[in-house]
Amino acid sequence: xxxxxxxxxxxxAIDLLTRAFAxxxxxxxxxxxxxxxxxxxxxxxxxxxxxxxxxxxIAQAKTGKIQGFAIPKIAHDAxxxxxxxxxxxxxxxxxxxxxxxxxxxxxxxxxxxxxxxxSHHCGALSLQVEKIAQAGxxxxxMANAPAAIAPWGSKRAMFGTNPIAFSAPRPNEAPxxxxxxxxxxxxxxxxxxxxxxxxxxxxxxxxxxxxxTTDPVAALEGTMNPIGGAKGTALALMVEILSATLSGANYSxxxxxxxxxDGPSPASGQFFLALKPQNSAHFADRLEVxxxxxxxxxxARLPGTRRITAREAAHKxxxxxxxxxxxxxxxxxxx
Amino acid sequence: xxxxxxxxxxxxAIDLLTRAFAxxxxxxxxxxxxxxxxxxxxxxxxxxxxxxxxxxxIAQAKTGKIQGFAIPKIAHDAxxxxxxxxxxxxxxxxxxxxxxxxxxxxxxxxxxxxxxxxSHHCGALSLQVEKIAQAGxxxxxMANAPAAIAPWGSKRAMFGTNPIAFSAPRPNEAPxxxxxxxxxxxxxxxxxxxxxxxxxxxxxxxxxxxxxTTDPVAALEGTMNPIGGAKGTALALMVEILSATLSGANYSxxxxxxxxxDGPSPASGQFFLALKPQNSAHFADRLEVxxxxxxxxxxARLPGTRRITAREAAHKxxxxxxxxxxxxxxxxxxx
Numbered sequence: 001x002x003x004x005x006x007x008x009x010x011x012x013a014i015d016l017l018t019r020a021f022a023x024x025x026x027x028x029x030x031x032x033x034x035x036x037x038x039x040x041x042x043x044x045x046x047x048x049x050x051x052x053x054x055x056x057x058i059a060q061a062k063t064g065k066i067q068g069f070a071i072p073k074i075a076h077d078a079x080x081x082x083x084x085x086x087x088x089x090x091x092x093x094x095x096x097x098x099x100x101x102x103x104x105x106x107x108x109x110x111x112x113x114x115x116x117x118x119s120h121h122c123g124a125l126s127l128q129v130e131k132i133a134q135a136g137x138x139x140x141x142m143a144n145a146p147a148a149i150a151p152w153g154s155k156r157a158m159f160g161t162n163p164i165a166f167s168a169p170r171p172n173e174a175p176x177x178x179x180x181x182x183x184x185x186x187x188x189x190x191x192x193x194x195x196x197x198x199x200x201x202x203x204x205x206x207x208x209x210x211x212x213t214t215d216p217v218a219a220l221e222g223t224m225n226p227i228g229g230a231k232g233t234a235l236a237l238m239v240e241i242l243s244a245t246l247s248g249a250n251y252s253x254x255x256x257x258x259x260x261x262d263g264p265s266p267a268s269g270q271f272f273l274a275l276k277p278q279n280s281a282h283f284a285d286r287l288e289v290x291x292x293x294x295x296x297x298x299x300a301r302l303p304g305t306r307r308i309t310a311r312e313a314a315h316k317x318x319x320x321x322x323x324x325x326x327x328x329x330x331x332x333x334x335x
Numbered sequence: 336x337x338x339x340x341x342x343x344x345x346x347x348a349i350d351l352l353t354r355a356f357a358x359x360x361x362x363x364x365x366x367x368x369x370x371x372x373x374x375x376x377x378x379x380x381x382x383x384x385x386x387x388x389x390x391x392x393i394a395q396a397k398t399g400k401i402q403g404f405a406i407p408k409i410a411h412d413a414x415x416x417x418x419x420x421x422x423x424x425x426x427x428x429x430x431x432x433x434x435x436x437x438x439x440x441x442x443x444x445x446x447x448x449x450x451x452x453x454s455h456h457c458g459a460l461s462l463q464v465e466k467i468a469q470a471g472x473x474x475x476x477m478a479n480a481p482a483a484i485a486p487w488g489s490k491r492a493m494f495g496t497n498p499i500a501f502s503a504p505r506p507n508e509a510p511x512x513x514x515x516x517x518x519x520x521x522x523x524x525x526x527x528x529x530x531x532x533x534x535x536x537x538x539x540x541x542x543x544x545x546x547x548t549t550d551p552v553a554a555l556e557g558t559m560n561p562i563g564g565a566k567g568t569a570l571a572l573m574v575e576i577l578s579a580t581l582s583g584a585n586y587s588x589x590x591x592x593x594x595x596x597d598g599p600s601p602a603s604g605q606f607f608l609a610l611k612p613q614n615s616a617h618f619a620d621r622l623e624v625x626x627x628x629x630x631x632x633x634x635a636r637l638p639g640t641r642r643i644t645a646r647e648a649a650h651k652x653x654x655x656x657x658x659x660x661x662x663x664x665x666x667x668x669x670x
Contacts (some may be wrong), residue, residue: 074612080415081445110416151635227563238501280412300486
């Protein structure tokens with residue numbers, strides 16, 4: 001089955017989604033923030049964080065599971081460390097505030113950490129850390145999410161796929177951006193295998209009894225395999241503590257779904273660092289030495305190159321989005 | 336072949352190694368710092384970072400590859416971010432300074448980063464991040480090391496096994512400590528397999544042509560497999576940038592050996608964060624909820640439990656160390 005797609009430019013897509021959100025219990029400021037984040041994720045080829053989220057987000061705004069008029073605010077404040085309360089609204093306006101405040105503070109003190117609580121799905125981390133690099137700083141971001149990974153040796157999902165992202169500024173190139181989840185593959189790949197009736201490779205997932213499985217149905221009832229076994233779950237625990245314990249957010253096990261419109265806010269958490277290189281000219285020179293050395297090594301690839309290629313194409317040629325999503329957004333924009 | 340071992344108490348071991356270093360071109364202060372770090376690593380069962388290093392360290396102090404009288408000093412200074420020049424000496428005195436300065440600054444500003452350049456082998460990261468947790472803060476440490484991991488898809492070692500460590504304070508328990516390298520297993524396990532003539536499991540290492548191998552000899556000529564394939568090398572790149580690009584240290588590819596006495600200083604790098612929870616009582620309560628939930632999950636295990644058990648036994652019963660190492664240290668202590 002071929003999905004019919006339509007072309008839409010990035011500015012038109014942001015405008016359309018802004019109107020769709022603003023017409024459905026979301027403030028104008030928040031609508032702009034959310035629409036921009038979804039469209040730029042779509043432009044990077046991260047379709048799981050793009051147009052596909054619109055109808056679920058709006059359903060949650062209409063029930064109040066997402067507080068569409070929330071204004072994120074600083075709840076705890078130290079010179080180089082802030083905690084932001086997202087007010088059970090969308091994540092994106094809180095991420096915007098964190099990056100703006102954090103990069104200002106790091107410019108003064110050398111580094112800043114920004115913790116976010118009472119938040120929601122934060123989409124493509126790559127987009128967020130890249131903004132920190134565009135301010136001339138190293139960026140780090142982590143997030144928790146509904147439970148999908150079991151502590152190594154157990155069969156109970158306790159951690160989200162808890163991603164880690166990193167960015168570094170490059171004066172004459174797009175920033176270096178790393179963005180990875182701690183599961184071997186994204187859960188979406190297992191869902192796709194189920195849809196098409198294909199087995200999944202061993203190593204992707206465990207069944208509900210904690211045994212390796214190649215059956216996507218059994219995998220979806222079980223847990224996602226972490227990278228590196230016990231090492232991956234240890235990293236997921238680190239991300240959970242930085243994203244949730246530190247900020248006051250819900251744990252992955254305590255969190256409601258990012259998709260359904262019922263129940264309380266997931267009240268999830270995110271964590272950021274902005275770090276200013278102390279000798280930025282030397283840092284830039286040395287980073288080019290390292291990245292060029294990798295790029296010149298046969299078989300090696302710099303992280304993020306597919307993302308940059310997709311984005312450049314989208315800016316030039318527009319986005320190819322399933323036509324249904326565009327029609328749906330146009331209807332939602334009528335209120 | 337059984338290795339003959341002798342029992343020595345932790346204080347006696349620190350005293351013995353302090354005298355051994357101080358008698359061989361190392362200042363008294365540096366000797367105490369290095370001896371303490373090696374003995375406490377041995378006590379945790381991390382024998383690759385303990386007594387086994389003494390003779391190589393001293394040989395390097397005698398040739399000046401390690402500057403035994405170096406005094407680490409702050410080279411760049413911002414309120415929440417410092418860079419320390421280890422002066423091509425041992426790493427440990429620089430780590431001590433970083434932790435002392437960093438936790439003081441984080442107490443004032445909420446977070447501090449500490450970068451170290453012109454450094455050497457930093458031993459067990461677990462010991463270092465634990466000190467930050469004992470100061471009531473979250474600790475993070477990363478380090479680069481001589482190249483052992485190839486960028487995914489290539490066959491050229493460009494990153495060390497580049498470890499990541501994390502700690503969090505627990506008011507009524509030993510701190511939570513995570514300490515992991517980004518290779519599937521430590522290179523020492525491959526060396527052991529070579530010694531005993533055993534094959535290694537597939538997935539541990541690649542040969543010099545970049546192909547999976549079960550032959551330990553071919554593996555030692557090749558590269559160590561990163562956890563999670565491309566994800567592991569992306570994390571190793573992040574560690575390399577934070578440990579080396581940021582501080583001004585050598586890259587893994589530029590670094591001399593930690594073992595041989597010839598050549599220039601490895602001039603390697605380390606990176607630390609100290610992060611003060613903004614509501615420490617709530618943080619402590621919530622962390623116990625998470626860690627108890629993991630501990631109560633059948634099959635799951637908290638990271639670091641083996642380390643704590645080994646340390647408790649060593650404090651009670653002393654260390655069991657190869658007798659040769661003790662005899663050698665006694666001879667070195669004669670100068």
